[in-house]
Ligand SMILES: NC(=O)C1=CN([C@@H]2O[C@H](COP(=O)(O)OP(=O)(O)OC[C@H]3O[C@@H](n4cnc5c(N)ncnc54)[C@H](O)[C@@H]3O)[C@@H](O)[C@H]2O)C=CC1
């Protein structure tokens with residue numbers, strides 16, 4: 001039985017354009033001063049643009065989505081607040097704006113992105129901007145621009161300025177002809193979404209730039225990510241976040257996938273930990289540049305049963321969204337991440353249920369004014385309705 005150790009805040013924004021930068025439709029003209037083609041073909045595989053004793057200076061693109069704010073928090077703890085710049089095309093919430101450097105950056109604006117990298121002497125770039133699977137199918141031209149043209153901009157700038165570059169890929173980079181249970185790192189990849197196609201493209205382009213120009217490209221294929229205090233951006237796995245909000249807010253949850261749809265999932269802390277670990281791994285340890293990472297795998301029915309142990313009144317119904325279901329049916333059911341475990345010691349912390357609670361992890365207020373008590377263990381253990389905490393008001 002797969003379990004989640006945390007409970008999420010806020011409602012899902014499935015297919016909501018504002019959460020995904022869908023207002024952006026112009027692809028600016030590129031202004032390349034130094035093409036990656038001018039990078040020496042015998043350049044070192046290792047990015048050495050900063051002294052190993054220094055902290056990296058980090059830029060996160062698309063940082064206001066589900067994962068970026070948490071990543072910034074983790075990296076700031078590690079490298080110092082002012083060494084990590086969060087960027088996006090959206091306006092940050094007050095608490096995000098005041099938590100560390102934030103800058104506007106549209107990844108489709110090559111010149112602006114380059115300026116930011118140069119002026120801030122960036123050495124590591126985490127490229128999180130993307131349109132996810134469901135919103136991508138709803139706006140293919142925009143997904144193509146953001147996920148492919150944007151990636152090209154980032155790759156060129158990273159190569160020109162010797163950055164260490166992290167680009168996340170996804171279980172969505174596989175398709176119906178890939179082995180699904182489990183899915184290894186190297187196998188047929190013929191995804192049938194623009195999201196998946198753009199992610200395979202990112203994997204291949206990143207690896208090409210690595211071998212051709214020496215770009216220090218690192219990539220993890222994330223499962224669906226479950227988070228407590230951030231909203232999902234319009235993907236197929238969003239239901240696994242939404243169920244917690246609905247359990248807390250209304251006691252009713254309508255799932256848009258069939259009850260037996262099994263997908264790989266991961267708690268956000270594991271995802272961000274893996275991201276930092278692979279970026280810090282010595283280059284010699286990396287036998288590949290794109291790795292699967294895995295933690296748990298569950299179906300909506302299994303997750304609902306687990307949540308109902310804690311919220312017995314939760315009513316779950318199913319109203320299948322054909323687009324999402326077709327996507328989910330083509331994705332891996334279980335992910336083989338043995339290469340990551342062998343090469344750089346990847347190990348997840350949050351997994352199938354274990355009965356002992358270790359410690360209270362986190363308190364998050366939901367929109368409805370209730371508070372979820374989140375416990376630290378491999379299981380979702382307690383949800384309580386409390387008055388809003390003043391600290392969140
Ligand atoms: N959340 C998940 O379950 C998974 C996420 N990933 C990948 O991780 C990365 C981050 O994911 P999330 O935070 O969930 O995505 P998200 O959809 O929540 O956030 C993406 C962000 O990109 C920004 N963006 C859109 N167009 C932009 C542009 N032109 N310039 C700059 N920013 C732009 C949006 O404003 C948004 O804040 C993505 O690349 C995604 O593909 C991979 C697998 C699973």
Ligand SMILES: CC(=O)[C@H](N)C(=O)O
Nearest residue numbers: 132133170235236237
């Ligand atoms: C698994 C992903 O890449 C994302 N959450 C999506 O469902 O599109």
